[in-house]
Amino acid sequence: MIRVAHLSDLHFGAHRPALVPLLLEDIARFSPDAIAISGDLTQRAREEEFREAAAFIAALSAPVVAVPGNHDIPAGAIFERMFDPRRRWREFIADTTEPVVTLPGLALIGLDTVRRAQPHLDWSAGGISTSRLARLSARIDAAAGRTIVVVAHHPLRHPATAQDRARPIGATATLSMLRDAGVAAILSGHLHRSGEPAGAPPVMISGSSLSHRVLGVPNEWGLVELGDGPPRVRHRIADGTLWRDAAVLA
Ligand SMILES: [Fe+2]
Numbered sequence: 001m002i003r004v005a006h007l008s009d010l011h012f013g014a015h016r017p018a019l020v021p022l023l024l025e026d027i028a029r030f031s032p033d034a035i036a037i038s039g040d041l042t043q044r045a046r047e048e049e050f051r052e053a054a055a056f057i058a059a060l061s062a063p064v065v066a067v068p069g070n071h072d073i074p075a076g077a078i079f080e081r082m083f084d085p086r087r088r089w090r091e092f093i094a095d096t097t098e099p100v101v102t103l104p105g106l107a108l109i110g111l112d113t114v115r116r117a118q119p120h121l122d123w124s125a126g127g128i129s130t131s132r133l134a135r136l137s138a139r140i141d142a143a144a145g146r147t148i149v150v151v152a153h154h155p156l157r158h159p160a161t162a163q164d165r166a167r168p169i170g171a172t173a174t175l176s177m178l179r180d181a182g183v184a185a186i187l188s189g190h191l192h193r194s195g196e197p198a199g200a201p202p203v204m205i206s207g208s209s210l211s212h213r214v215l216g217v218p219n220e221w222g223l224v225e226l227g228d229g230p231p232r233v234r235h236r237i238a239d240g241t242l243w244r245d246a247a248v249l250a
Protein backbone atom coordinates (compact mmCIF):
# COMPACT_ATOMS: atom_id res chain seq x y z
CA MET A 1 0.00 0.00 0.00
CA ILE A 2 1.38 3.39 -1.06
CA ARG A 3 0.10 6.46 0.74
CA VAL A 4 0.21 9.99 -0.63
CA ALA A 5 -0.80 12.98 1.48
CA HIS A 6 -2.82 15.33 -0.72
CA LEU A 7 -2.90 19.01 0.27
CA SER A 8 -4.27 21.87 -1.78
CA ASP A 9 -4.95 25.58 -1.89
CA LEU A 10 -2.77 26.56 1.06
CA HIS A 11 -3.18 30.25 0.14
CA PHE A 12 -0.45 31.63 2.36
CA GLY A 13 -1.38 35.28 2.86
CA ALA A 14 -5.04 34.34 3.43
CA HIS A 15 -4.42 31.31 5.63
CA ARG A 16 -5.13 30.30 9.20
CA PRO A 17 -1.70 30.56 10.90
CA ALA A 18 -2.79 28.52 13.95
CA LEU A 19 -3.54 25.53 11.72
CA VAL A 20 -0.07 25.36 10.15
CA PRO A 21 1.88 23.51 12.89
CA LEU A 22 -1.13 21.27 13.56
CA LEU A 23 -1.40 20.36 9.89
CA LEU A 24 2.31 19.49 9.78
CA GLU A 25 1.85 17.31 12.87
CA ASP A 26 -1.23 15.60 11.48
CA ILE A 27 0.48 14.71 8.20
CA ALA A 28 3.54 13.40 10.07
CA ARG A 29 1.31 11.08 12.15
CA PHE A 30 0.51 9.10 9.01
CA SER A 31 4.08 8.89 7.65
CA PRO A 32 3.02 9.23 4.00
CA ASP A 33 5.37 7.97 1.28
CA ALA A 34 5.04 11.24 -0.63
CA ILE A 35 3.16 14.53 -0.47
CA ALA A 36 1.23 16.27 -3.26
CA ILE A 37 0.33 19.96 -3.06
CA SER A 38 -2.10 20.74 -5.85
CA GLY A 39 -1.61 24.46 -6.29
CA ASP A 40 -2.57 27.89 -4.97
CA LEU A 41 0.26 27.93 -2.44
CA THR A 42 -0.18 31.71 -2.13
CA GLN A 43 -3.03 34.22 -2.17
CA ARG A 44 -1.51 36.91 -4.39
CA ALA A 45 1.85 35.50 -5.47
CA ARG A 46 3.64 37.93 -3.14
CA GLU A 47 7.23 37.18 -2.18
CA GLU A 48 6.40 37.02 1.53
CA GLU A 49 3.65 34.50 0.81
CA PHE A 50 6.02 32.37 -1.25
CA ARG A 51 8.54 32.52 1.61
CA GLU A 52 5.93 31.15 4.02
CA ALA A 53 4.95 28.43 1.54
CA ALA A 54 8.60 27.45 1.08
CA ALA A 55 9.09 27.21 4.87
CA PHE A 56 6.00 24.99 5.08
CA ILE A 57 7.31 22.68 2.36
CA ALA A 58 10.71 22.53 4.05
CA ALA A 59 9.00 21.31 7.24
CA LEU A 60 7.38 18.33 5.49
CA SER A 61 9.04 14.99 6.03
CA ALA A 62 8.42 13.18 2.73
CA PRO A 63 9.23 13.95 -0.92
CA VAL A 64 6.94 16.71 -2.24
CA VAL A 65 5.40 17.37 -5.64
CA ALA A 66 3.98 20.91 -5.62
CA VAL A 67 2.44 22.52 -8.69
CA PRO A 68 1.26 26.12 -9.07
CA GLY A 69 -2.32 27.34 -9.12
CA ASN A 70 -3.81 30.41 -10.70
CA HIS A 71 -3.07 32.43 -7.53
CA ASP A 72 0.65 31.69 -7.86
CA ILE A 73 1.27 34.01 -10.80
CA PRO A 74 1.02 37.77 -10.26
CA ALA A 75 -2.34 39.33 -11.09
CA GLY A 76 -1.40 43.00 -10.74
CA ALA A 77 2.13 43.00 -12.18
CA ILE A 78 0.92 42.60 -15.76
CA PHE A 79 4.37 42.80 -17.39
CA GLU A 80 5.67 40.00 -15.16
CA ARG A 81 2.46 38.00 -15.61
CA MET A 82 2.83 38.12 -19.38
CA PHE A 83 6.59 37.67 -19.74
CA ASP A 84 7.80 35.67 -16.73
CA PRO A 85 4.78 34.57 -14.66
CA ARG A 86 6.64 31.76 -12.85
CA ARG A 87 9.68 33.79 -11.75
CA ARG A 88 8.64 33.93 -8.09
CA TRP A 89 7.83 30.22 -8.08
CA ARG A 90 11.31 29.46 -9.38
CA GLU A 91 12.89 31.82 -6.86
CA PHE A 92 11.15 30.47 -3.75
CA ILE A 93 9.65 27.03 -4.44
CA ALA A 94 11.52 25.06 -7.11
CA ASP A 95 13.25 25.46 -10.44
CA THR A 96 10.37 23.65 -12.11
CA THR A 97 6.57 23.87 -11.92
CA GLU A 98 6.28 20.25 -13.03
CA PRO A 99 8.32 18.18 -10.56
CA VAL A 100 8.43 14.40 -10.58
CA VAL A 101 9.03 12.16 -7.57
CA THR A 102 9.88 8.56 -8.32
CA LEU A 103 9.80 5.97 -5.54
CA PRO A 104 9.73 2.18 -5.65
CA GLY A 105 6.25 1.45 -7.02
CA LEU A 106 5.15 5.09 -7.40
CA ALA A 107 5.65 8.02 -9.76
CA LEU A 108 4.10 11.30 -8.66
CA ILE A 109 4.09 13.64 -11.65
CA GLY A 110 3.28 17.36 -11.60
CA LEU A 111 1.28 19.02 -14.38
CA ASP A 112 1.27 22.84 -14.51
CA THR A 113 -2.23 23.91 -15.64
CA VAL A 114 -1.81 27.65 -15.03
CA ARG A 115 -2.37 30.02 -17.96
CA ARG A 116 -1.38 33.67 -17.99
CA ALA A 117 -4.44 34.56 -20.11
CA GLN A 118 -7.61 32.91 -21.35
CA PRO A 119 -9.79 33.30 -24.44
CA HIS A 120 -12.78 33.80 -22.10
CA LEU A 121 -13.52 35.95 -19.06
CA ASP A 122 -12.53 33.46 -16.36
CA TRP A 123 -8.76 33.93 -16.18
CA SER A 124 -8.64 31.71 -13.10
CA ALA A 125 -9.37 28.68 -15.28
CA GLY A 126 -6.49 26.57 -16.49
CA GLY A 127 -5.31 24.87 -19.63
CA ILE A 128 -2.98 22.20 -20.97
CA SER A 129 -1.14 23.04 -24.18
CA THR A 130 -0.24 20.32 -26.66
CA SER A 131 3.43 20.67 -25.73
CA ARG A 132 2.69 20.20 -22.02
CA LEU A 133 0.50 17.21 -22.86
CA ALA A 134 3.33 15.65 -24.90
CA ARG A 135 5.79 16.24 -22.05
CA LEU A 136 3.40 14.66 -19.55
CA SER A 137 2.94 11.67 -21.82
CA ALA A 138 6.72 11.18 -22.09
CA ARG A 139 7.10 11.35 -18.31
CA ILE A 140 4.39 8.75 -17.86
CA ASP A 141 6.10 6.49 -20.41
CA ALA A 142 9.38 6.86 -18.52
CA ALA A 143 7.65 5.72 -15.31
CA ALA A 144 6.17 2.54 -16.81
CA GLY A 145 5.73 -0.26 -14.28
CA ARG A 146 4.95 2.08 -11.41
CA THR A 147 1.63 3.33 -10.04
CA ILE A 148 1.31 6.75 -11.63
CA VAL A 149 -0.40 9.69 -9.92
CA VAL A 150 -0.67 13.10 -11.61
CA VAL A 151 -0.91 16.33 -9.59
CA ALA A 152 -2.64 19.27 -11.32
CA HIS A 153 -4.29 22.34 -9.79
CA HIS A 154 -7.33 22.58 -12.05
CA PRO A 155 -9.67 19.55 -12.01
CA LEU A 156 -9.93 18.02 -15.47
CA ARG A 157 -13.40 16.78 -14.56
CA HIS A 158 -15.84 18.79 -12.45
CA PRO A 159 -18.34 17.56 -9.87
CA ALA A 160 -22.02 18.48 -10.31
CA THR A 161 -21.57 21.34 -7.82
CA ALA A 162 -19.07 23.07 -10.14
CA GLN A 163 -20.57 22.57 -13.60
CA ASP A 164 -20.76 26.35 -14.02
CA ARG A 165 -16.97 26.74 -13.69
CA ALA A 166 -14.80 26.69 -16.82
CA ARG A 167 -12.82 23.48 -17.19
CA PRO A 168 -9.21 23.77 -18.30
CA ILE A 169 -8.65 24.07 -22.02
CA GLY A 170 -7.42 20.70 -23.28
CA ALA A 171 -9.02 18.79 -20.37
CA THR A 172 -10.76 16.22 -22.56
CA ALA A 173 -7.64 15.31 -24.55
CA THR A 174 -5.59 15.14 -21.35
CA LEU A 175 -8.10 12.88 -19.61
CA SER A 176 -8.18 10.60 -22.61
CA MET A 177 -4.37 10.30 -22.67
CA LEU A 178 -4.24 9.65 -18.92
CA ARG A 179 -6.94 6.99 -19.17
CA ASP A 180 -5.15 5.21 -22.00
CA ALA A 181 -1.89 5.37 -20.03
CA GLY A 182 -3.52 3.66 -17.03
CA VAL A 183 -2.88 6.52 -14.61
CA ALA A 184 -4.16 5.60 -11.13
CA ALA A 185 -5.42 9.02 -10.02
CA ILE A 186 -5.29 12.76 -10.67
CA LEU A 187 -5.04 14.93 -7.55
CA SER A 188 -6.48 18.43 -7.89
CA GLY A 189 -7.86 21.41 -5.99
CA HIS A 190 -9.00 24.90 -7.06
CA LEU A 191 -12.68 24.46 -6.16
CA HIS A 192 -12.10 24.72 -2.37
CA ARG A 193 -14.48 21.84 -1.86
CA SER A 194 -13.63 18.17 -2.01
CA GLY A 195 -15.17 15.90 -4.59
CA GLU A 196 -14.55 12.89 -6.74
CA PRO A 197 -16.55 13.16 -9.98
CA ALA A 198 -17.10 9.70 -11.46
CA GLY A 199 -14.91 8.58 -14.35
CA ALA A 200 -11.58 7.06 -15.24
CA PRO A 201 -9.00 7.87 -14.19
CA PRO A 202 -10.38 9.15 -10.86
CA VAL A 203 -10.08 12.90 -10.31
CA MET A 204 -9.69 13.37 -6.55
CA ILE A 205 -10.30 16.97 -5.49
CA SER A 206 -9.22 18.26 -2.09
CA GLY A 207 -10.70 21.33 -0.45
CA SER A 208 -8.40 24.03 0.89
CA SER A 209 -5.99 22.84 3.55
CA LEU A 210 -5.29 26.23 5.17
CA SER A 211 -7.25 29.11 3.60
CA HIS A 212 -9.71 31.09 5.69
CA ARG A 213 -11.64 31.77 2.50
CA VAL A 214 -13.74 28.61 2.56
CA LEU A 215 -17.49 28.88 2.45
CA GLY A 216 -19.24 26.56 4.86
CA VAL A 217 -16.76 23.71 4.47
CA PRO A 218 -13.85 22.79 6.74
CA ASN A 219 -10.19 22.96 5.83
CA GLU A 220 -9.01 19.54 4.81
CA TRP A 221 -6.35 17.28 3.41
CA GLY A 222 -6.55 13.68 2.24
CA LEU A 223 -4.51 10.54 2.71
CA VAL A 224 -4.73 8.80 -0.66
CA GLU A 225 -4.23 5.05 -0.38
CA LEU A 226 -3.06 3.24 -3.52
CA GLY A 227 -3.19 -0.53 -3.42
CA ASP A 228 -4.56 -3.30 -5.61
CA GLY A 229 -8.10 -1.90 -5.84
CA PRO A 230 -9.29 1.58 -6.77
CA PRO A 231 -7.54 4.41 -4.89
CA ARG A 232 -9.27 5.56 -1.73
CA VAL A 233 -8.96 8.77 0.23
CA ARG A 234 -9.14 9.21 3.97
CA HIS A 235 -10.41 12.76 4.48
CA ARG A 236 -8.89 14.68 7.38
CA ILE A 237 -10.66 17.89 8.36
CA ALA A 238 -9.88 20.77 10.69
CA ASP A 239 -12.27 21.00 13.61
CA GLY A 240 -11.32 24.11 15.54
CA THR A 241 -7.69 23.48 16.37
CA LEU A 242 -7.88 19.71 15.87
CA TRP A 243 -7.48 17.60 12.77
CA ARG A 244 -9.66 14.50 12.65
CA ASP A 245 -11.27 12.03 10.27
CA ALA A 246 -14.19 13.56 8.38
CA ALA A 247 -16.14 10.34 8.89
CA VAL A 248 -16.42 10.94 12.63
CA LEU A 249 -19.12 13.55 12.11
CA ALA A 250 -20.45 12.43 8.74
FE1 LIG B 1 -7.54 28.26 -4.46
Ligand SMILES: [Fe+2]
Binding pocket: 040, 069, 070, 071, 124, 153, 189, 190, 191
Ligand atom coordinates in the same frame (compact mmCIF):
# COMPACT_ATOMS: atom_id res chain seq x y z
FE1 LIG C 1 -7.22 28.07 -7.99
